[in-house]
Amino acid sequence: MHDIRAIRDDPATFDAALARRGVAPQAAALLSLDDARRAAIAAAQDAQTRRNDLSKQIGQAKAQKDEARAQALMAEVAALKDLLPQLEAGEADAAERLNTTLAALPNLPAADVPAGEDESGNVVVHQRGTPPAFAFPAREHDAIGPAIGLDFETGVAIAGARFTLVRGPAARLQRALGQFMLDTLTRDHGFEEVAPPLLVKDEAVFGTGQLPKFAEDLFRTTDGRWLIPTAEVSLTNIVREAILPAGELPLRFAALTPCFRSEAGAAGRDTRGYIRQHQFDKVEMVSIVAEEASEAEHERMTHCAESILDALELPYRRMLLCAGDMGFTARRTYDLEVWLPGQDTYREISSCSTCGDFQARRMNARYRAEGEKAPRFVHTLNGSGLAVGRTLVAVLENYQQADGSVAVPAVLQPYLGGLDRLEAKR
Structure with a gap:
């Protein structure tokens, strides 16, 4: 399995090494999948952070006896509670698509391995x-x-x-x-x-x-x-x-x-x-x-x-x-x-x-x-x-x-x- 961080740091070298094994360039597709995965992670984290922040605000609203605001905040928390599993599923799906693609690619040859097709x-x-x-x-x-x-x-x-x-x-x-x-x-x-x-x-x-x-x-x-x-x-x-x-x-x-x-x-x-x-x-x-x-x-x-x-x-x-x-x-x-x-x-x-x-x-x-x-x-x-x-x-x-x-x-x-x-x- 390849390290996506190394591919992110130097996609051209990764593709050049794969080419020595007769494999078409893969870095662009992998980085696209990685971007989708990272975006899904960020969305799930943002939603969880927002939910935690809203929970604190609910406590403050209730302490101030602002029931209308507390109810509005609670409704938003409920919506986030329903959304979070979808975001987490999207994160898992994006990670699986990336890992499945990485798992199908061969190891990269060492520098001293001679060129050749067979x-x-x-x-x-x-x-x-x-x-x-x-x-x-x-x-x-x-x-x-x-x-x-x-x-x-x-x-x-x-x-x-x-x-x-x-x-x-x-x-x-x-x-x-x-x-x-x-x-x-x-x-x-x-x-x-x-x-x-x-x-x-x-x-x-x-x-x-x-x-x-x-x-x-x-x-x-x-x-x-x-x-x-x-x-x-x-x-x-x-x-x-x-x-x-x-x-x-x-x-x-x-x-x-x-x-x-x-x-x-x-x-x-x-x-x-x-x-x-x-x-x-x-x-x-x-x-x-x-x-x-x-x-x-x-x-x-x-x-x-x-x-x-x-x-x-x-x-x-x-x-x-x-x-x-x-x-x-x-x-x-x-x-x-x-x-x-x-x-x-x-x-x-x-x-x-x-x-x-x-x-x-x-x-x-x-x-x-x-x-x-x-x-x-x-x-x-x-x-x-x-x-x-x-x-x-x-x-x-x-x-x-x-x-x-x-x-x-x-x-x-x-x-x-x-x-x-x-x-x-x-």
Whole structure:
């Protein structure tokens, strides 16, 4: 959510920043709505002030035994009593129209975010690791996976398209990956492990920016709750409606959860295999920090995700997303893309974003800096550490063997009882 005062102070800069995201100028319309809201507030306040003043005058008139004047004043008070609810309703309506318009606008990109309309404008920050060289034609994960337990046909038969049954060695590998990621973040990087709700209320999904604009991307239950598209929703909302002492910051949370997405806008994309599913596991990182710490925290969080790819010895690159390719709530986003030899390309495996105070304003999440009376909005960050299913895909493709088996990365072997290879079923 944007600060209308900042828009009021510099509408041209606001519109210029929106233009970088491909959004038409909005400042004039917002300021018109703001003027209507402020006029409605002033009208209600003036009416209440007049009513209070008249009440005093009534007392004076009665003390002076001026009944005619007292009756006239009382009639005016009665009229104001009837008018005030209408004025207050008008004030609430004007505020709602302004807030609804503000809530539909994306965050403004940071100054160092490159220009661009889509992924073609993204910039490689660095590249790590060497893609493996095979003495045989590299296969894609959907050709490797069925022999070790990725059962695409049964998943579809049970639940429909974009669902997969994972069993046997593949299920063990997936569990090991999630546990290793969570252990790394909590043990080595200071994140607090959280087991959050998977069903959340409207306010929670609004707070992190999925509502109202992206409702079609979510699954909703019959009682009006939402299945989380990522644990970012639950973890970030831990601080909603709170005023935290500055000394409690930073807060860093990590969770391994199922995630649920309708993929409403993904028709025809990644229809084969395990890349784009309606249900998938992901380890999520969320940081809640003071304003001055958010830039450094973004680098730190991205490094935490990279450390997992380094430990798994998977080749990857870090991308700085352009303004037109960022998510709705982000000021700046780094994507980590892992090398998939079967596809002969890099694919996203993590996205780490700093949101500034954009989500905090929607959640009314604040902190009180030492020596300051007025609280400030916290800054929020989120990132994947990592998407478990996509990491499984990356392991299958990068560690595939000529005989159809899959070598187990060294760091995962303790999680699999020392197993160093997943044998393919014959």
